[in-house]
């Protein structure tokens with residue numbers, strides 16, 4: 133179809149380079165023989181979870197001066213934390229033998245591997261292991277091999293005293309200088325076996341107790357025309373399953389990890405202490421997450437496991453719709469969850485570098501770039517249509533707009549900004565990351581109405597679709 137051509141003619145815009153988010157990664161350098169306690173490298177993402185706080189390194193090491201080339205054994209305590217290896221930088225005299233006493237003080241599994249091949253086993257929270265690095269004659273890198281952790285900052289640099297001053301930063305992941313990929317072929321056809329995600333939002337079930345099972349799977353999906361991508365999912369799709377109910381309803385979610393790494397879940401629709409229900413569970417484990425929906429709104433849920441930038445950026449998000457008590461009936465309801473697409477191997481340094489820079493390869497509604505340009509949503513002239521929108525990020529919100537339509541009702545983050553009958557109308561629903569709401573409109577005549585995130589960087593790179601309106 134020629135829908136894209138129409139959109140492009142309607143949307144005059146310039147290609148704008150996405151803004152880069154500055155991330156300051158403190159680098160600890162130490163040329164003495166004893167790294168200081170708590171020499172923490174990066175703690176990216178730690179601020180998002182209370183469970184991640186307070187994990188400072190407690191490493192200690194012999195403080196004796198060791199002459200170069202003495203062949204002495206040097207022992208250093210190393211703490212694995214929330215995307216940190218502490219100390220992140222160790223310096224030894226050339227010819228010394230290094231032993232690392234590694235302890236995992238985080239809430240998820242980690243390990244430490246040295247490029248010479250020596251490695252700890254996978255360490256459960258609280259576990260320790262002794263790593264015999266052997267004689268160090270030249271700089272060596274070490275890192276956690278759990279997917280994505282190295283790129284998120286779990287790296288250590290072992291220098292010798294004669295190289296320490298000229299060594300590169302140990303916290304710069306390989307490939308971090310890679311720029312954005314070429315634009316995706318969004319006007320090409322989706323594969324023959326592609327099925328669009330049904331954007332129709334069914335009404336809340338007529339009950340007050342909801343039992344839901346959500347299983348984590350790591351799978352592969354078509355995320356743009358002819359483009360398949362490995363994704364981490366709630367329930368095998370991006371976004372995850374939609375939950376809908378009314379204020380006061382109780383949701384009992386059985387959360388099962390069928391993946392290959394730790395995952396967790398965080399329902400913004402819940403109001404509770406996160407410690408237990410939002411904890412990371414390992415592959416094969418399950419937990420029960422029970423909450424009462426105290427407030428109406430369009431709520432995000434997402435993976436609660438660090439680094440969340442990667443878990444959300446690789447597809448682990450979804451929506452919970454809790455109807456306002458006075459929600460009026462409409463003819464059709466749709467739900468669009470906006471997210472971002474980062475191509476490449478999940479957790480790779482290249483992919484993570486683009487996540488950190490806020491430079492997605494595309495923006496998506498319900499998991500697919502320009503998906504509803506290939507499978508438009510539908511309504512009839514004169515029908516009242518309600519579109520729920522949730523901005524899942526992980527780095528950008530949305531300015532939801534329908535070309536040719538005006539909103540006579542806007543509900544954002546628990547409050548009506550505009551209601552039908554008002555003299556005023558609205559042109560866009562602006563949502564920051566992790567906000568939600570809905571708009572309502574009555575399409576005035578038959579036609580093809582593009583809907584977009586009116587940030588043209590996002591619209592031109594996938595955050596777009598169509599309403600096909602018929603008599």
Ligand SMILES: [Cu+2]
Pocket residue numbers: 364394395396435436437443448
């Ligand atoms: Cu996860």
